[in-house]
Amino acid sequence: MMQAGEIESALSDLVIANRILANENVVDAYGHVSIRHPRDPQRFFLARSLSPDRVERGDIMEFDLEGNPTGGDARQPYLERFIHAAAYAARADVQAVVHAHAEDVLPFGITAAPLRPVIHSGSFMGLHVPVWDIADRFGPDTNMLVTNMEQARDLARCLGPNNVALMRGHGFSAAARSLIEVVRMAVYIPRNARVQMNALRLGREIRPLHDGEIAARDLGYKPYSLETRRAWRYWAHKAGCAHLVEEQPVDHVHKPWGSE
Amino acid sequence: MMQAGEIESALSDLVIANRILANENVVDAYGHVSIRHPRDPQRFFLARSLSPDRVERGDIMEFDLEGNPTGGDARQPYLERFIHAAAYAARADVQAVVHAHAEDVLPFGITAAPLRPVIHSGSFMGLHVPVWDIADRFGPDTNMLVTNMEQARDLARCLGPNNVALMRGHGFSAAARSLIEVVRMAVYIPRNARVQMNALRLGREIRPLHDGEIAARDLGYKPYSLETRRAWRYWAHKAGCAHLVEEQPVDHVHKPWGSE
Amino acid sequence: MMQAGEIESALSDLVIANRILANENVVDAYGHVSIRHPRDPQRFFLARSLSPDRVERGDIMEFDLEGNPTGGDARQPYLERFIHAAAYAARADVQAVVHAHAEDVLPFGITAAPLRPVIHSGSFMGLHVPVWDIADRFGPDTNMLVTNMEQARDLARCLGPNNVALMRGHGFSAAARSLIEVVRMAVYIPRNARVQMNALRLGREIRPLHDGEIAARDLGYKPYSLETRRAWRYWAHKAGCAHLVEEQPVDHVHKPWGSE
Amino acid sequence: MMQAGEIESALSDLVIANRILANENVVDAYGHVSIRHPRDPQRFFLARSLSPDRVERGDIMEFDLEGNPTGGDARQPYLERFIHAAAYAARADVQAVVHAHAEDVLPFGITAAPLRPVIHSGSFMGLHVPVWDIADRFGPDTNMLVTNMEQARDLARCLGPNNVALMRGHGFSAAARSLIEVVRMAVYIPRNARVQMNALRLGREIRPLHDGEIAARDLGYKPYSLETRRAWRYWAHKAGCAHLVEEQPVDHVHKPWGSE
Numbered sequence A, B, C, D: 001m002m003q004a005g006e007i008e009s010a011l012s013d014l015v016i017a018n019r020i021l022a023n024e025n026v027v028d029a030y031g032h033v034s035i036r037h038p039r040d041p042q043r044f045f046l047a048r049s050l051s052p053d054r055v056e057r058g059d060i061m062e063f064d065l066e067g068n069p070t071g072g073d074a075r076q077p078y079l080e081r082f083i084h085a086a087a088y089a090a091r092a093d094v095q096a097v098v099h100a101h102a103e104d105v106l107p108f109g110i111t112a113a114p115l116r117p118v119i120h121s122g123s124f125m126g127l128h129v130p131v132w133d134i135a136d137r138f139g140p141d142t143n144m145l146v147t148n149m150e151q152a153r154d155l156a157r158c159l160g161p162n163n164v165a166l167m168r169g170h171g172f173s174a175a176a177r178s179l180i181e182v183v184r185m186a187v188y189i190p191r192n193a194r195v196q197m198n199a200l201r202l203g204r205e206i207r208p209l210h211d212g213e214i215a216a217r218d219l220g221y222k223p224y225s226l227e228t229r230r231a232w233r234y235w236a237h238k239a240g241c242a243h244l245v246e247e248q249p250v251d252h253v254h255k256p257w258g259s260e
Helices: A002-023 A082-090 A103-109 A120-125 A134-138 A149-159 A179-201 A211-220 A226-238 A242-247 B002-023 B082-090 B103-109 B120-125 B134-138 B149-159 B179-201 B211-220 B226-238 B242-247 C002-023 C081-090 C103-109 C120-125 C134-138 C149-159 C179-201 C211-220 C226-238 C242-247 D002-023 D081-090 D103-109 D120-125 D134-138 D149-159 D179-201 D211-220 D226-238 D242-247
Strands: A032-036 A043-047 A060-064 A096-100 A164-167 A171-176 B032-036 B043-047 B060-064 B096-100 B164-167 B171-176 C032-036 C043-047 C060-064 C096-100 C164-167 C171-176 D032-036 D043-047 D060-064 D096-100 D164-167 D171-176
Touching (some): A002 A032, A002 A043, A002 A060, A002 A096, A002 A226, A002 A242, A032 A082, A043 A082, A060 A082, A103 A164, A103 A171, A103 A179, A103 B179, A120 A179, A149 A171, A171 A179, A179 D103, B002 B043, B002 B060, B002 B096, B002 B179, B002 B242, B032 B082, B043 B082, B082 B149, B082 B171, B096 B179, B103 C179, B120 B179, B120 B211, B149 B164, B149 B171, B171 B179, B179 C179, B226 B242, C002 C060, C002 C226, C002 C242, C032 C081, C043 C081, C060 C081, C081 C149, C081 C171, C096 C179, C103 C171, C103 D179, C120 C211, C149 C164, C149 C171, C171 C179, C179 C226, C226 C242, D002 D032, D002 D043, D002 D060, D002 D096, D002 D179, D032 D179, D043 D081, D060 D081, D081 D149, D096 D179, D103 D171, D103 D179, D149 D164, D149 D171, D171 D179, D179 D226
Antiparallel strands (some): A032 A043, A032 A096, A043 A060, A096 A171, A164 A171, B032 B043, B164 B171, C032 C096, C043 C060, C164 C171, D032 D043, D032 D096, D096 D171, D164 D171
16 A cells, blocks of 8 residues: 555656646657656656656556566657666666756757856756767767667766766756656756856856855755745646645655755 | 548648647748648648638648649738749659748848757758848849749759758748658757857857768658657647647558657 | 727727737837827827726827827826827828837847848838937936927937837837837837847848848838738737727728738 | 734735736745835734745735744744845835846856846846855855845845845845835846846947936835836736735725826
């Protein structure tokens, strides 16, 4: 019972995450978000090939860490599911992954200028945001998509211990210790990118966040604090699925009154 | 029966295309999209003079490749229908044409900077995007509109074997081997343009797509793959005409489970 | 009867114009649009002090060319109604006036860079767009608003024979030979401004419209052509007042089938 | 009776202010607005920890000028309520405070370029907009949030007699003599920021407002004039709470017919 409830709660959150990312223009018909199976770290959940704004509970499939559907599920999966599989395989701490093509992040993937936290809501992308270029290892003739485990493992290596990797001419992949955190990053990374680009209009000297500020914010982060859930509820409400947030059984909401 | 069904299916898709382009801000009251007649390559379909967001099945007219309405249809056509006629006349491979004034593409038509694919969703515009200047051949005193076949043929010559031609101070025209593809280009070209403009804020060195990447993506493109139709459905849903997509008879949807 | 119908038709159009300008973000709570009285050139119509998105038929007041309400109408008028009065007094050809603060036009009022037509839909602002600085004649201590006839006449002098004058740090005023035309200008001027600003990202060499192109477009303009009314209907539809367009008695729509 | 009515009217306005700021994208899930208690200058009103778009009358808490909830209210307050407490404590003239992270203001907090009034609707931010950097006094290892009175007092000192202080990498805080005024500032400051940034594209020479213009506008400002309330009603209408504006008892609306 407990386990079933926990999984249902996680899948409900995954539906919400899909809708939020669509409504906040982080994804359009393309891009996807996954969570690791709460009870089996060798599995993860990801929707079948469908626009995130249309994903419902029944559209979610289970995969192993090679990107293969489990249990003989024959539905069409996303072509780039391997991105998720490789991130979970490489990093035991990762509980949720987003891959998206958010427009305002893309300029940083095609120039030498590093994307970095310049506003406090962007701090969670971390000190260093590497850029992965598929052509470096797979040559200049790919279709740019990550369509097998070899490519996905190379991307995971580039990501390393960081939270976000840009993908040249394509998008970004983000990994986090909770679904709420990866969604928050995916929403605020484009905002940080816009602020950073606009600041460049005003002069080349930008004061980014201090390393200590990034670290302090990271240490203080609590995914189930009231402050953190406030944003989740806000985005869910805007995306028309506040009812899914309300339905969530209270006993699976850990630490509802964070001390943050 | 088969033929009638195929034509009805094509016209239904053309209505959807009108609505998508309007909803995605590719067109406003002006701009238009056409398809070649599926059974008669000397004919094409295009709405009467109407805002694309209002186009319904009954508003679609048939034209010959000189831009004349067929069958004595006396309704008012678009002034610039010749753009479509000349594109179909010049290129047997072209099945669909869009002419639009999407704002973020316009800067590339009035400067020397070439628009080129810098993101993977922009790859379908192809390696080279020529700029057509009506004044080059028709002088500096036109009203800038393409209002006869002579002007339209000149534009088609400039387009050549490419997928998109910019029109100085006016807009762009795109031609493709399927309606879904031309709509996709028309939506993603402005996005590519914005990313390219924003990247310039970050420094002059931009890494565009490799020629091999553009070619690989072009080769792999399948208009009726699940991946491709996903975007079509997504845009149709946002534009309030998902019901038209659902209505479409299944037997006219070729290769619904693409291997892409 | 004829006269009453003509005036009612004009006032209905003025309501639509208010709603369009609000919906297209040309005005917010501030900014206004007027028409000259169709039968009495010494009078003009303008709403009482109200947000344009809320203006209805009963909110429209009549003014003389000194900006005084006629017939003892004691309702609160707009503070800057004098802009309209002075434009009608100075220019017999002007039938409609817009004053607004559209954000993307404002940068051109505070720098030396001239706003000029660079896209065909921007052609109607004309070859020359002067900038009026209230401080030039009224000193650096005004509240920047045009609150009397002396200031308004100075602005009208700056406007001269042109269609648009920018107002430093404030907005713009546009004057045209028809309501449809002034609304169209007010919608497309900000678009032209954005394209011009974005083109500057791509390099300093911009190819604006040729003088002959601006003149040809101006000569060919017909406010009641089908092409022109198409945009009016489109914007009205988006603004939720398509029903007002439909209601309009056909016998007051001159030249419905323009040859443009 | 009178007092109760006045307080209820003030709290109703505070609910409207929350909704307006959310709808105008000044705040998202984060950011907040407060008013000083109309009868007890040692108290202020601020919502409990909740997204501003969801705030209702029952969510508003009362605080003392140390940021402590009064009357044993045990609900979770905003972490940064101290910003408000310190502003009211330092400035007897301040009646309302906004703290927000509006995206387009943020670039000015991380560069040396000063934000300053360049459009008339931005005049109310005043001649000088200081930038507060939390690291100057509290070091480079904070989480950047203002979470105690010591930090908040330092911010209030930086604000000094000005209306707005930017907060490096974080947002801004604005203080005004009325709620309507602080909301207006919060909406128009980002617009002024955008115009200022865009003007820089056109050349480095920007003509900002004259000091005398800023002063004249400030002197003429009347929070309850018809002109001022027009914007309030407009924003409330857009935010879906026009009904709250209408409900407001007329006898608590001071000076409804301003002579502005």
